[in-house]
Every structure is written in structure tokens, then in C-alpha cells.
Amino acid sequence: MANIKEYIAEHENRFHEDLYGLVRIPSISAQSEHKADMQRAAEYLRDHLLSLGVQEAEVMPSEGNPIVFGHYKQPGATKTILVYGHYDVMPVEPLELWESQPFEPEIRDGRIYARGANDDKGQIMIQLKGFETAKALGLVGVNVKFIFEGEEEIGSGSLSPFCRKHKDLLAADVILVSDTTMLSEETPSITAGLRGLSYWQVEVTGPNRDLHSGHFGGAVANPINELCKIIAQIVDDKGRITVPGFYDKVLPLSDEERAMIRKAPFSEEAYCRALDIRETQGEEGYITLERNSCRPSFDVCGIWGGYQGEGAKTVLPSKAYAKLSCRLVANQDHEEISRLMKEYIEQIAPKSVHVKVTPMHGGAGYYCPLDLPAYQAAARAVEKAYGVAPLAIRSGGSIPIIAAFEEILGLKTVLMGFGLEEDAIHSPNESFSVGVFRKGVEAVAEFYRLFN
Amino acid sequence: MANIKEYIAEHENRFHEDLYGLVRIPSISAQSEHKADMQRAAEYLRDHLLSLGVQEAEVMPSEGNPIVFGHYKQPGATKTILVYGHYDVMPVEPLELWESQPFEPEIRDGRIYARGANDDKGQIMIQLKGFETAKALGLVGVNVKFIFEGEEEIGSGSLSPFCRKHKDLLAADVILVSDTTMLSEETPSITAGLRGLSYWQVEVTGPNRDLHSGHFGGAVANPINELCKIIAQIVDDKGRITVPGFYDKVLPLSDEERAMIRKAPFSEEAYCRALDIRETQGEEGYITLERNSCRPSFDVCGIWGGYQGEGAKTVLPSKAYAKLSCRLVANQDHEEISRLMKEYIEQIAPKSVHVKVTPMHGGAGYYCPLDLPAYQAAARAVEKAYGVAPLAIRSGGSIPIIAAFEEILGLKTVLMGFGLEEDAIHSPNESFSVGVFRKGVEAVAEFYRLFN
Numbered sequence: 025m026a027n028i029k030e031y032i033a034e035h036e037n038r039f040h041e042d043l044y045g046l047v048r049i050p051s052i053s054a055q056s057e058h059k060a061d062m063q064r065a066a067e068y069l070r071d072h073l074l075s076l077g078v079q080e081a082e083v084m085p086s087e088g089n090p091i092v093f094g095h096y097k098q099p100g101a102t103k104t105i106l107v108y109g110h111y112d113v114m115p116v117e118p119l120e121l122w123e124s125q126p127f128e129p130e131i132r133d134g135r136i137y138a139r140g141a142n143d144d145k146g147q148i149m150i151q152l153k154g155f156e157t158a159k160a161l162g163l164v165g166v167n168v169k170f171i172f173e174g175e176e177e178i179g180s181g182s183l184s185p186f187c188r189k190h191k192d193l194l195a196a197d198v199i200l201v202s203d204t205t206m207l208s209e210e211t212p213s214i215t216a217g218l219r220g221l222s223y224w225q226v227e228v229t230g231p232n233r234d235l236h237s238g239h240f241g242g243a244v245a246n247p248i249n250e251l252c253k254i255i256a257q258i259v260d261d262k263g264r265i266t267v268p269g270f271y272d273k274v275l276p277l278s279d280e281e282r283a284m285i286r287k288a289p290f291s292e293e294a295y296c297r298a299l300d301i302r303e304t305q306g307e308e309g310y311i312t313l314e315r316n317s318c319r320p321s322f323d324v325c326g327i328w329g330g331y332q333g334e335g336a337k338t339v340l341p342s343k344a345y346a347k348l349s350c351r352l353v354a355n356q357d358h359e360e361i362s363r364l365m366k367e368y369i370e371q372i373a374p375k376s377v378h379v380k381v382t383p384m385h386g387g388a389g390y391y392c393p394l395d396l397p398a399y400q401a402a403a404r405a406v407e408k409a410y411g412v413a414p415l416a417i418r419s420g421g422s423i424p425i426i427a428a429f430e431e432i433l434g435l436k437t438v439l440m441g442f443g444l445e446e447d448a449i450h451s452p453n454e455s456f457s458v459g460v461f462r463k464g465v466e467a468v469a470e471f472y473r474l475f476n
Numbered sequence: 477m478a479n480i481k482e483y484i485a486e487h488e489n490r491f492h493e494d495l496y497g498l499v500r501i502p503s504i505s506a507q508s509e510h511k512a513d514m515q516r517a518a519e520y521l522r523d524h525l526l527s528l529g530v531q532e533a534e535v536m537p538s539e540g541n542p543i544v545f546g547h548y549k550q551p552g553a554t555k556t557i558l559v560y561g562h563y564d565v566m567p568v569e570p571l572e573l574w575e576s577q578p579f580e581p582e583i584r585d586g587r588i589y590a591r592g593a594n595d596d597k598g599q600i601m602i603q604l605k606g607f608e609t610a611k612a613l614g615l616v617g618v619n620v621k622f623i624f625e626g627e628e629e630i631g632s633g634s635l636s637p638f639c640r641k642h643k644d645l646l647a648a649d650v651i652l653v654s655d656t657t658m659l660s661e662e663t664p665s666i667t668a669g670l671r672g673l674s675y676w677q678v679e680v681t682g683p684n685r686d687l688h689s690g691h692f693g694g695a696v697a698n699p700i701n702e703l704c705k706i707i708a709q710i711v712d713d714k715g716r717i718t719v720p721g722f723y724d725k726v727l728p729l730s731d732e733e734r735a736m737i738r739k740a741p742f743s744e745e746a747y748c749r750a751l752d753i754r755e756t757q758g759e760e761g762y763i764t765l766e767r768n769s770c771r772p773s774f775d776v777c778g779i780w781g782g783y784q785g786e787g788a789k790t791v792l793p794s795k796a797y798a799k800l801s802c803r804l805v806a807n808q809d810h811e812e813i814s815r816l817m818k819e820y821i822e823q824i825a826p827k828s829v830h831v832k833v834t835p836m837h838g839g840a841g842y843y844c845p846l847d848l849p850a851y852q853a854a855a856r857a858v859e860k861a862y863g864v865a866p867l868a869i870r871s872g873g874s875i876p877i878i879a880a881f882e883e884i885l886g887l888k889t890v891l892m893g894f895g896l897e898e899d900a901i902h903s904p905n906e907s908f909s910v911g912v913f914r915k916g917v918e919a920v921a922e923f924y925r926l927f928n
Contacts, residue, residue, distance in 0.1 A: 054787030115789055121685075178787050205691065219690060223788045232752035233573075236902045238671060238873030239657065241803050242773025243764045245757040248798075249711065249776050255701065256708035300684035305697040305828035312695045321694030324701050325791050330778035331799060335506030335630050336675045336836040337567055338801055338874075339777050339902055346700075347783060349790055351693050376757035384788040421690030422790075450791055451686045 028469045031157050032462060039465065040136070040458075042072065043129070043149040046111070047138045050127045053089060053112035053178045062089040062174045065111040069148070069172050070094070076156050078170065084190075088182035089174030093193065096155075096168040103476065104167040105398070106196035106435065107155075108425070109148035109203065110176030113140040114450045121452035134458050141456040143449035147202035148172060150442055150461060154468020163469065165476025169196055173425070176203075179223070179385025180425040187432045198398040199429055200471070202464065204419050204441025209460065211289050212410040214402055215439040217418030218426055219317065220352030220389040222362045223325075226251065226369060228344045229378040234330075235340040245376035247344040248329045254379070255346060257372055258322055258365075263307035265322050265350070267368045273355045277318055285313050288415060298445075317420040321351045347384075351420060354389035358424075362386055387424015392436055398475055402440045405470035409463045440471065480921045483609050484914060491917065492588070492910075494524065495581070495601040498563070499590045502579045505541060505564035505630045514541040514626045517563040521600070521624050522546070528608050530622065536642075538634035541626030545645065548607075548620040555928065556619040557850070558648035558887065559607075560877070561600035561655065562628030565592040566902045573904035586910050593908040595901035599654035600624060602894055602913060606920020615921065617928025621648055625877070628655075631675070631837025632877040639884045650850040651881055652923070654916065656871050656893025661912065663741050664862040666854055667891040669870030670878055671769065672804030672841040674814045675777075678703065678821060680796045681830040686782075687792040697828035699796040700781045706831070707798065709824055710774055710817075715759035717774050717802070719820045725807045729770055737765050740867060750897075769872040773803045799836075803872060806841035810876075814838055839876015844888055850927060854892045857922035861915045892923065 026034070051065040052058045066083045073081035073094035081094035089112065116126040116139050124130040129138040140146065151170075158164045171194065173183045187194060204215040230247035231240070260266050290313055296303060306315035315321070329344030331337035350365065352358055362383040373379040392399060394416050406414045419439075426437045442464035448454050478486070503517040504510045518535045525533035525546035533546035541564065568578040568591050576582040581590035592598065603622075610616045623646065625635045639646060656667040682699035683692070712718050742765055748755060758767035767773070781796030783789035802817065804810055814835040825831040844851060846868050858866045871891075878889045894916035900906050 054785065054789060056786065115783070115785060115787075117783070117785065177789075221690070221790065223790065225788075230751075230753065233900065234903045235751075236873060237773075237775045237777060237801055238673070238803055239871070239897070240751075240768055241775045241801075241872060242771055243756050243758045243768035243872075244751060244753065246775045248779050249707065249774070252704035252707035252776065252779070255704035259701065299682075299687075299692075299696060301682065301696065301829070302827050304695050305826060306695045316692055316695035319694055321689075322701070323689045323693045323698045323790075323792050324704065324782065325689060325789060325793070326782035326784050327700050327704075327796065328780045328784045330776065331567070331569070332778050332780045332797075333506065333567060333569065334508065335567075336677075336799065336801075337506055337629075337777060337902075338673065338675065338775075340775050341777070344779065345784075347788065349689055349693070349788075351690055374757060375754050377753075419691070420693060420695075421688060445691070448685060450688045450789070 026161065028157055028161065028466055031160055032465050036462065039149065039153045043146060046145045046149065047129045047140050048127055051112050051174060052115050053175050054115050062112065066090040066092045066174060069111060072152060073170060076152065077159060086182035086186045091183070091186055092170065092172040094170035098164055098167050101165055101167045101476070104169060104196040106169045106171060106194060106199045107151050108199055108201045109151060109172050110144045110174065111148065111172050112174040112177050113143065113145065114177050118452065123453055131458065135455040136458060137453060137455045139454050141454050142443050142447040143454065144176065144203045146456040146461060147442060150464035151202050151468055153465040155472065157465060157469040158472035163473040169194065176423070176425065179387065181385060183425050184428045184432060187428065191433065194433055196435060199435050199437040200398065201426065201437055201439050202441050203423055204421065204439045205443035205445060206441065207288055207415065207417065208444065212406050212412055212414040213417045214399070214406065214414045215419040215441055216392045216394060216416040217354060218390040219420050219422050220356055220358045220387050220427065221349060221422035221424060222352060222358050222365065222386040223347070223349045223384040224362070224365060225382045225384060226346045226348060227380040229342060231342055234342050237338045237340040240340050244340060245374060246340050247377050248341060250374060250377045251329070251344040251346055254369055254373055255324055265320060267364050269364050270361065273357065274320065274353055275355050277314065282314070288313060288417060317418040318353060320353055320356065323349050325349050351422060352389055354391045356389065358386035358388050387422055388427035390426045390430065392438065396436055396438065398438045401471055401475035402438045404474055405467045406440065408470045409467035440467065478613065480609055480613065480918055483612055484917050488914060491601065491605045495598060498597045498601065499581045499592050500579055503564050503626060504567050505627050506567050514564065518542040518544050518626060521563060524604060525622060528604065529611060538638045540634035543635070543638055544622065544624040546622035550616055550619050553617055553619045553928070556621060556648040558621045558623060558646060558651045559603050560651055560653045561603060561624050562596045562626065563600065563624050564626040564629050565595065565597065566629050570904065575905055583910065587907040588910060589905060589907045591906050593906050594895050594899040595906065596628065596655045598908040598913060599894060602654050602916035603920055605917040607924065609917060609921040610924035615925040621646065628877065631839065633837060635877050636880045636884060639880065643885065646885055648887060651887050651889040652850065653878065653889055653891050654893050655875055656873065656891045657895035657897060658893065659740055659867065659869065660896065664858050664864055664866040665869045666851070666858065666866045667871040667893055668844045668846060668868040669806060670842040671872050671874050672808055672810045672839050672879065673801060673874035673876060674804060674810050674817065674838040675799070675801045675836040676814070676817060677834045677836055678798045678800060679832040681794060683794055686794050689790045689792040692792050696792060697826060698792050699829050700793060702826060702829045703781070703796040703798055706821055706825055707776055717772060719816050721816050722813065725809065726772065726805055727807050729766065734766070740765060740869060769870040770805060772805055772808065775801050777801050803874060804841055806843045808841060810838035810840050839874050840879035842878045842882065844890065848888055848890065850890045853923055853927035854890045856926055857919045858892070860922045861919035892919065
């Protein structure tokens with residue numbers, strides 16, 4: 025019988041084709057015109073699970089986009105793992121910055137370019153092909169359940185109700201997820217922590233119509249000016265968020281963890297060079313690797329108002345809008361933070377404008393103990409594929425559902441992710457390395473060999 | 477022979493049709509796709525001048541959009557007036573707020589609705605029909621030159637070079653312009669002062685691509701956050717602009733002028749109600765009518781960056797943009813202010829982002845002495861049409877070319893404007909009262925009777 029590497033080499037082209045089929049479906053959850061694509065993507069995954077010999081697979085309704093559930097029953101197995109992924113992807117705007125069509129995958133210089141090539145369709149396919157490989161080689165010793173949702177990029181709103189409703193169906197020993205990044209190909213890592221998220225849309229209304237800035241400017245509050253003042257007040261000059269109570273539940277970083285963070289290979293200079301910035305910027309008293317993963321942050325994700333076209337229109341606009349977000353850390357309550365921010369903005373807004381703050385989605389942070397048997401198996405599997413033992417790190421990103429899984433299903437999650445920073449997820453020209461994809465499949469197959 | 481009122485009543489429907497023909501041409505100077513419309517509008521005005529018996533009329537090239545010049549020679553006349561107007565209009569976005577098509581004029585409730593119905597096509601047509609009426613009745617005792625440009629809404633960039641080149645052609649005794657507003661139909665007024673303008677586009681660049689706000693948020697400066705901080709710093713909590721040197725050349729308001737301003741009929745409550753705002757806001761120590769006409773102001777006319785679509789995209793964007801403007805008062809040097817603002821923004825921007833400030837257009841403020849014979853004639857003409865003597869007021873708007881006329885041609889301008897606040901110029905559903913149009917034509921005809 026072939027070994028894992030040989031099986032993968034023999035089937036690699038087909039693995040890519042199976043990924044392309046999924047990537048070609050533009051399943052953008054944030055844009056309602058892609059509703060039908062969500063269903064198509066779900067059906068594609070259901071059919072694919074069945075083709076792999078998963079005995080039960082179906083597209084199940086949820087309050088929002090459909091959820092794919094599969095159940096592979098291994099004779100004699102006593103443990104069950106639950107594999108989670110998401111088939112929805114981020115919007116692709118601005119389209120003009122893409123070098124190839126976002127939904128027509130193309131390999132250039134050893135990388136697959138497409139929206140979803142990594143996040144999360146590429147990583148879902150690593151899980152499926154790792155399972156296929158392990159199964160073909162007789163290495164699977166556990167039952168495997170699969171759950172793929174279509175709302176991760178908009179907050180996984182329907183997944184928690186689904187989990188509550190189908191607790192028995194989803195019963196397992198541990199959850200396995202590939203939706204995170206590694207430090208680098210040379211320094212593989214497994215994510216042991218995630219940040220939470222709160223997100224708001226703010227609408228500031230000044231006068232009831234756009235005004236001539238000459239006839240009214242100076243006497244009537246401009247909603248853009250006022251929105252900017254509000255945003256500017258949310259972070260102080262030490263990089264601290266000023267919302268009262270915001271840091272109350274944040275746990276201080278231990279000296280031990282701060283020491284470990286300083287062991288991760290990281291060059292501030294290379295980081296700045298890669299992003300073409302002169303210097304980083306953040307909360308006083310913390311280094312970049314702490315700021316982007318262990319500490320909360322505040323970012324304006326979008327802003328708009330007034331005239332954005334060519335030339336110089338002199339207008340005092342009626343409306344201004346912004347999309348605001350905070351990354352939270354474990355132990356912060358995202359619903360409480362959503363409320364605190366809303367109250368704070370309403371309080372600091374001047375009486376001369378009307379402000380409407382709409383909390384959108386959110387999720388709690390997460391932390392995984394490193395002595396968990398599934399974590400240990402994942403670490404050894406990654407070491408086998410990469411030749412180096414992975415570091416345990418915290419990620420600055422959010423997968424709100426990971427905290428929800430813990431709360432609802434009582435299960436810990438192992439975040440066995442294979443992304444790299446250069447994959448540019450959420451950006452134009454998202455891509456995924458063919459070599460990383462291959463190693464990912466190998467690591468997942470090894471995980472099955474080791475965990476049973 | 478008929479009197480002025482009779483002539484107007486007899487020809488009013490045709491006057492409207494002549495205006496509609498001009499309004500139907502979408503001559504938006506800020507948008508380059510309307511290039512051909514600029515030429516069409518200019519040709520329409522040339523043809524119209526010729527049809528009125530103006531002996532010479534032509535469409536002349538400029539560095540930008542064409543300029544219409546006409547010359548009516550009155551036998552025996554010793555004085556020449558130069559009538560100025562602009563045939564370009566503002567953009568119409570947001571289109572969905574228009575109740576009828578912006579370039580298909582429609583009369584509802586005694587008002588003509590269309591982009592340009594007032595600003596400035598409607599007011600140009602008041603000048604032309606007032607001239608026609610006076611000429612038909614044998615009341616014109618002066619030579620009349622006409623100049624209509626197509627770049628007023630984008631800063632009149634080509635008109636100054638044109639004036640310098642054609643100084644002799646444009647030689648006159650005084651300039652007459654209808655492009656301003658009155659306090660109300662009950663309290664007619666003539667504008668004796670105008671604010672100047674400086675306008676900038678600001679581009680803030682953070683990282684070289686849009687980033688995942690989870691993986692980078694907190695460590696990398698967000699260009700939207702930084703742009704908001706910059707904008708928030710430009711006005712202090714007393715409503716004063718913080719740019720060093722900004723107020724150096726501003727002349728203080730005399731007690732006499734402040735007393736006169738307080739005589740203008742004005743209700744703060746009605747003003748707020750009309751705009752649907754709870755309160756006005758502006759520079760400490762000044763009232764609304766001073767803030768919106770006699771004091772400088774700072775407005776963000778547009779802002780954009782990041783994700784503006786449906787849903788909640790978590791992105792740390794690469795770029796953010798804003799269009800900034802200042803209204804200036806007489807004696808401030810707009811080029812100096814443009815430079816001071818640019819330097820100030822570059823100085824306060826943090827090193828973590830790149831900031832590019834592009835001055836766009838600008839113009840100086842203006843003041844007209846009330847004992848000027850042409851001002852006196854205009855005041856008496858308005859009194860004749862309205863039955864009330866007009867107040868001399870300052871307008872908060874800018875007509876940069878009025879200051880340039882003074883500098884280049886050595887001529888004072890009488891701003892005999894007929895707009896009203898409710899005309900909503902620059903906004904969706906711009907309109908012009910049929911009755912005001914009629915009174916305007918009458919006042920211009922009276923002006924010719926009085927000034928010779």
C-alpha cells in the first residue's frame with residue numbers, strides 16, 4: 025500500500041480540480057444577490073462528501089444560508105471528531121485590483137489565485153483530501169462528522185441556533201478546524217487563541233438634505249466632520265480605546281506568554297517593508313505581535329459620505345456613514361462591548377446631528393489548552409508534514425463560532441490552520457500555495473493516523 | 477407701447493421654453509463624460525444671443541470649456557456693462573432622491589424643477605429676458621457685453637486666463653451678475669460680499685493592500701482612522717480652524733456691520749426646523765448669519781475608504797480619501813490658505829501613514845461698495861419689481877471669478893441675484909419659482925431703464 029506522500033502525489037491534480045469546482049461558485053455571503061450561489065456551494069460539498077464514502081451527507085436548512093452536514097461512521101471507532109469549515113467568502117471589491125478573475129482559479133508561480141483559494145475553501149479541501157487520503161490508506165480510526173456553514177464572513181448568525189437545535193447530531197469529542205494561519209512555512213504553528221469581534225454601522229445625519237457649503241458652511245454641523253470627530257475620540261494618543269469599561273474584563277498578559285511571543289521569528293523591519301509602511305502603530309507598552317493578537321483593537325472598516333466623484337463638489341452633505349469594528353480578546357463579552365460602544369458614541373455625539381449606531385455581528389475570543397490530546401496529535405501531524413514542531417500562537421483574527429461551539433456543544437476546538445500571511449485573504453488577489461496545500465493534506469492524513 | 481410688466485406677461489411662456497432648452501443640456505462640468513454637453517450649452521447661448529439682436533456672438537475656445545461672448549452695441553451709448561453667468565451645473569448625485577428627472581424640467585406648484593433651474597441657467601435667462609424686454613421697449617441706453625463660462629462649479633480655471641488674454645474685448649464700466657440669493661421674496665436683498673474658497677483632496681495610504689483587520693488590526697495604522705483624526709484636529713472645540721496663520725488676514729467685523737446683520741429677518745428656530753436639526757453649530761462668539769457669510773468655515777465635502785457595501789466586511793483598508801473645503805472671507809489669500817492647510821495636514825499626519833494633499837481650486841472673497849452707481853441702479857430696480865428696497869447683505873457662497881474680475885479687469889461687480897434658499901441649488905430637486913423668475917426679468921429690464 026502507498027504511503028501518505030505517495031497517495032497525495034498521485035492524486036494531487038484531481039485534488040486541485042475538486043477545489044476549483046468549489047472556488048468557481050461565487051458564494052459571497054455579504055451580498056444578497058449571491059443567495060443562489062450559497063445553495064450551489066452547499067450542494068457541491070454534500071456531493072463531494074458522498075463521493076468520498078461519507079455515508080450520510082445532506083444540505084440542511086438554517087435560519088440563513090444552508091448548512092452542510094456529513095457523518096462518516098468508522099466501524100469499531102469510539103471517538104468522534106467534528107470537522108468545521110465555511111463555504112462562504114468575502115466580497116471581491118475593488119475588482120480592478122485583481123490580476124485574474126476572482127472566481128476563475130489560476131495557478132501562477134506555484135500559487136492558486138482566487139477568492140476563497142485559502143479562506144476557507146482551500147482549507148476545507150485540505151480537510152476533505154486529508155480525510156480521503158487517510159481513508160484510502162486505512163488510517164481512519166475515528167468517526168468523523170463534517171459541518172460546513174455559509175455565514176462565517178458575516179458573523180455565523182445561523183450556526184449557533186443550528187447547533188442548539190442539533191446538539192445530538194453534532195455530538196463529538198473534539199472539533200477540528202482549518203481556517204487559521206501559520207507564522208511561516210519554515211516556522212509552522214497552531215493557533216491556540218483567537219480574538220473576538222464586535223462590529224457596528226454608524227449613520228450620522230445632519231441637515232435633511234445636501235446643502236450648499238457656501239450658504240450653510242460654518243453654521244450647520246457637517247455630518248462627515250462630526251463622524252470624524254467621533255471616530256477620532258474612540259482611541260486616545262496612547263492607542264487605548266476610550267470607551268468606558270472597555271478593558272474591564274481584559275486579562276493581563278502573563279510574563280510567561282509575553283516571553284513566548286518574543287520567541288516567534290518576527291522582523292519588525294520586514295513586516296513594515298512587506299506592507300510598505302514606515303512604522304507600525306498601536307497601543308503603548310506592547311509589541312506588534314501582542315498588538316495584533318493578544319490586545320483589543322479598533323478599526324474603521326469603511327467610511328462614506330458626500331461627494332466621491334471626479335472634481336470638487338462643494339457640498340455640506342446630509343449623511344455620513346462608517347463601519348466600525350473592534351477585535352476583542354478572550355474574556356471580553358462581545359455583547360457587552362457592543363452595547364458600551366453604542367452608548368459611548370451616542371453620548372459623545374453633539375446635539376447638532378442625529379447619530380444611529382447599529383450593532384452588527386460579534387463573537388467571543390477563545391483559548392485552547394495545549395495538553396488537549398487532539399491538540400497534541402495535530403502538533404505531531406504538522407511536525408511530520410513540515411519537519412519542524414509547530415509553535416503555539418494566538419491569532420488576531422476572529423472565528424466567533426469557535427467560542428460558540430465551546431458554549432453550546434461543550435467542545436474544545438483544535439485550530440489546525442495552514443494559511444500564510446502572503447495569501448492575502450479578504451484582499452484582491454487572494455492566493456494559496458500549491459506546496460502548502462499539499463503539506464496540509466499530508467498533515468490532516470497524519471492527524472487521522474495519530475488520533476484514534 | 478407696452479410697459480415692462482405687460483411685455484413679460486405676453487412672452488412669459490416663451491421665456492420658460494427658452495430656459496428649458498438650456499436646462500435640458502446636462503452640462504455638468506465636474507464630470508468629463510459631459511464634455512460634449514458643454515459645447516452644446518455654449519452654442520445654445522450663442523444662438524440665443526444672436527436671436528435677441530446682439531450683433532456679435534460667438535463660442536470662443538478657452539483652456540477648458542468654451543466661453544460664450546456676445547457684444548450688443550447701442551448707438552450713442554457711452555457706457556458698457558458686462559453681464560456674466562455660467563452655463564455649467566453641479567453633478568446630480570444622488571439620483572434616487574430626485575422626484576423628477578434632473579434634466580427634464582417640470583413645473584410643480586409654481587416651481588420649475590431641474591438641475592440648473594436656478595444655478596445658474598435660470599438666472600442667466602433672467603438676464604437675457606430682462607435685456608430682451610428692455611430692448612423691445614427701447615429702454616437700453618448702454619452697450620452690453622455678455623460672457624458665459626462653463627467652469628464655475630469647478631473653479632472657473634479657464635476664465636482668468638481668458639480675461640487676461642481678452643482684456644480689451646471685455647472692457648466695460650461695470651459687471652452685472654445674477655448668481656446669488658436673496659433673503660426672501662418679502663425681504664429682497666443684493667449681495668455686497670462673497671466668501672472665497674479653498675478646496676483640497678486628501679489621500680491617506682496605510683499598508684500597500686487591504687488587510688484582514690483581525691490579523692493586522694491594532695498593529696498597523698488604519699488610514700481611515702488616521703484621516704478622521706486629521707480632520708478632527710482641523711477645527712477646535714470652539715469651532716475655530718486650527719491651521720496656523722489661518723485667521724491672520726481676516727478683518728474683524730465692525731460693530732456697524734454686526735448691527736446691520738441683526739436687522740435681517742431671521743429665525744433660528746425656523747432655520748433649524750427647515751433643516752430638521754436640533755441646533756446650529758459653529759464658531760464661538762458669532763451668530764448663524766455671521767457664521768455662514770462673514771466668517772471662514774471648514775467642511776468635509778466627501779469622504780470614502782474601505783468597504784461601503786451591504787453587510788460587515790472586516791477589513792483594514794489600504795487607502796482613505798476626503799475632499800476638504802474652506803470658505804474664506806475677503807482679504808484672506810486663497811493660495812496662501814491652500815498652502816497653509818497642505819503644510820498643516822502633512823505636519824500633523826503620523827509617520828505610520830503616507831498623506832498626499834492636493835489643492836484643487838480656490839478663489840478670493842469680494843466686497844462691493846454700496847455707493848457704486850450700478851449698485852444704486854440695481855437696488856432701485858429690485859425695489860421697483862419687489863415693492864421693497866433691498867437690504868445689502870454678504871453671502872456665504874463663493875464666486876471666485878468676481879474677485880478675479882476685479883484683479884484682472886479692474887471692474888467692480890453688482891451681484892443682482894434672485895435665488896432663494898428653498899431653491900435647493902447643488903442638491904437633489906433644485907427648483908426655481910416661476911414668480912421669482914418673472915420679478916427677476918422685470919428688475920433687470922428696470923435696471924436698463926435706470927442705468928445709462
